[in-house]
Amino acid sequence: MAAFLAGIGYHRWVLDALLVLPLLGAALVMLRPEAEAKRLALWVTLGEFVISAGLWWTFEPTAVMQFTVVRAWIPAWGIAYRLGVDGISLFLVLLTTLTMPLAVLGSWNYITQRERPYYALMLVLTTGMLGVFVALDLFVFYVFWEIMLVPMYFIIGVWGGPQRLYAAIKFFLYTFLGSLLMFVAILAIYLLVGRATGEYSFAYEHFLRNIAVVKPWAFWLFGAFALAFAIKVPMFPFHTWLPDAHVEAPTAGSVILAGILLKMGTYGFLRFAVPFFPDVAWHPAVQAAVVTLAVIGIIYGALVAMVQPDFKKLIAYSSVSHLGFVMLGIWALTLQSVQGAIIIMLNHGISTGALFFLAGMLYERRHSRDIAAFGGLAKVTPALAAVLTVVSLSSIGLPGTNGFVGEFLVLVGSFQPYPWATVIATTGVIFAAAYLLWAIQRILFQKLDKKENEGLADLSRRELLVLGPMLACIFWVGLYPAPFLRRIEPAARALIAQVQASAGTGTAAVQGASNAR
């Protein structure tokens, strides 16, 4: 396979193709008749997946950026179209290309009006998300980061639930506020680095090499990056946009929001905020703040999820909890914890994505998101019940499923630097079991006491097609994570080494990381 891909020059054009194809697809969707829209979108997203699948074989498990592309864009400001993939972004790219065809398939019957713009926006969104993960020029990164906001804003605002306008503008404003401050920070680094080195360039490598010159302002610059990413993650207390956006978005929108968009925040920390400003990130006060907020997020998200009467809202709050683990794992900065954090990012995309799909399927059947509206579904819809149970267990982190691998690695890796925080975070896993098991108990088991629920249809073939790949991933990562870890490891090691090299002050966490190695 690898030889064949090398023969067709795969590494040279793959990223270009991944970014351009959806845009062409979007134009095509708008030009063709309404009835063909979803079919076209499905073919384009499937094409994306097939193209991106080659990354799995051709990716070399080393720390260097691969599949790089550099093309001049605005030479006057040193802006170039620079792309590349490493172990941190590889799985996020694959997760995106895997989720998108499923999201299109999941929207098949749900979206009944204005299909053309809907699917066109989905495709534009694909480009935006992939662009964020592969951009190696901070200007390009920022452009993608913002552009992806527009399609999501419209998807929530036009095809969402009853409170969609409020949710859409809240989502937009929160992200916009954070990202604009990041924009000033990027600009400041660009000018300071440019002035010190004489070379004005937005290249990621250039920033990384010369980041030492911004030391006097590092705290504020880190703050601007961290705020943008913390809103996106979302970290407690910047999470309030999330329940609204997730609940009001149409099913596929929620899946994409939870599955991919939230990862941009943690990806941003891993790719930019932490490597650029390691000594700020591991300043004891910052460290304490981040770890505390991460743990609060884990516990708070779980507790709030427990009392939600609305199934979609429950899943939304569970995201706050899961992403807290990722933040803890990044800040623990041991090999296991960073690998675990990246695996959780992947897992959360799969499991929570699947949960949102299932919530959407329940909604399509009953037009209600209330947990109380269901009960005893296991008797009428056994297949749906089985899938929901498996997915819930994976989200809880049952051994043998993907959720276990990530959370275990994070907890093991974080114990040494932050024993107390890890102990408290572990209780979050218990809470997760509580809210999800309680929810599926009320939905699937108990008595079938509502008349409306008696005639519900079981999963259709299309729905099985949506959930099948996700189930496969749940077990693949859960039972045989080695190929994933192997591809992540060099990048994680490089990140840790990079941080250690710049953080001269050797804090406890950094020492912990070196012990772990």
Added chain:
Amino acid sequence: MPVDLSTAAGVTLALAPELVLTAWCLVVMLAIAWRHQDEADQRAAGWLSLAGIGITAIPVIWLWVSEARAVGIAGAMALDSFRYLSALVFLAGAAFTVLLSLGYLGRERIRVPEYYLLILLAVLGMLFMGGGADLIVIFLGLELMSVPVYVLAGVNRRSVVGAEAALKYFLLGAFASGFLLYGIALVYGATGTTNLALIGAQASGFALDSNPMALIGMALLLVGFGFKVAAVPFHMWTPDVYDGAPTPITGFMAAAVKAAGFAALVRVLLQAFGGAPAWHEAVWWLAMVTMVAGNLMALAQRQLKRLLAYSSIAHAGYLLAAVTSGNEAGAAAFLFYAVAYTLMTVGGFAVVAAAGRDGERDVLVEDLNGLASRRPWVAAGMTVFLLSLLGFPGTAGFIGKWYILSAAVDAGQYLLAVVLVLASVISAGYYLPPIMAMYMRPEPSPEAHQGTVISGAPRFVVALAAAALLVLGFWPNVVLEAAREGGAGLRSAVTYTLAP
């Protein structure tokens, strides 16, 4: 190409665009006197004026391409790329206005053939403002621009608000001119000259900063220009005037008139007072207050025209932020932003004009409800304009804002940069609701948007402006290079950093 301004030939050459436009004004005037009976004659006058605008662009471009540079004595007209690029921006703004007016005047039954002549005269004034290298020339340009615009604001004689707008604009504008003139007099008293280059040459020698006469003169100049560009706290006239004037003229005032005021301000501050850091702090405060107040006041507007009026105040704040940086990058950022701003403002008002058909009624944000399902292209165009005004990536507004920010950060103005982006976040609070209304709210009735048709010339304007904004958002290189060259044209600019 060297142009000796001490010879008659040199002066003629330097004034070529203005002379051509003046001659064309006479032609249009005669044409109107000859034929002014009906609608068709009025349209003919419009096309004739448009041709004049196009023809005037030729000597501008020719001067630019042949790299005309002044030699000999310090002249009253500048020969630099700043002048040429700003002149092209004014001409483009006027051309768009004429195109929008062609259908508008007939629809609103405004029969004033002189309308187009007044636009041409105003543009002539703008050319002098952007190119004047002498305070007196700039003042003459300002008056030549202002008087026709006073008339244009009230050109719809049946409209009470139009009359109110014209009167208000005239009274306050006259006041502002008084300030400006008095400021010029004081500066002349302090330096003995009105030539920008000569003032600049003496600025350090005369210890301008400690010379109270010069300081007061400079302050009065700032007040005068502040009125013209609608900077807070000199903005009081703006909403009422913008609201009352015919919509294409509102677009003209918000785009070209404002840009002309800024062009003159930038030139005066950088060329004459580049060596006098006293103004930096004043403009810094003006920029701060204008950005914050303009955006906050816009938040409260429900009427589209007033919303865009307040948003134009906010944009004046952004432009002032570019001026504050006080260097060539700031001037270049101003030029680029002026290009983008002209396109998005004219486009936005074109859509408002279309939505307000059948009598100039107030178009509320709610009146756009469901526009996207009935008129998808109009809604798409408006979305591009609003996102560009918001400074969203992928549009020219983003590149412009980026340029201003980078000029500000480069000059060490971190606080100003942060306030600018926070103000932009506030602006999302009023730029997004029209988009939400168009796309996310249902149409009130199937007939609601029957009348919202953009056809003919206005359609061309909207399509061109939207396409240009998107193209400049992704490939800004050519205009960026031109703006950089234009900024560098103000050679005598001195870089100052200011601790806020």
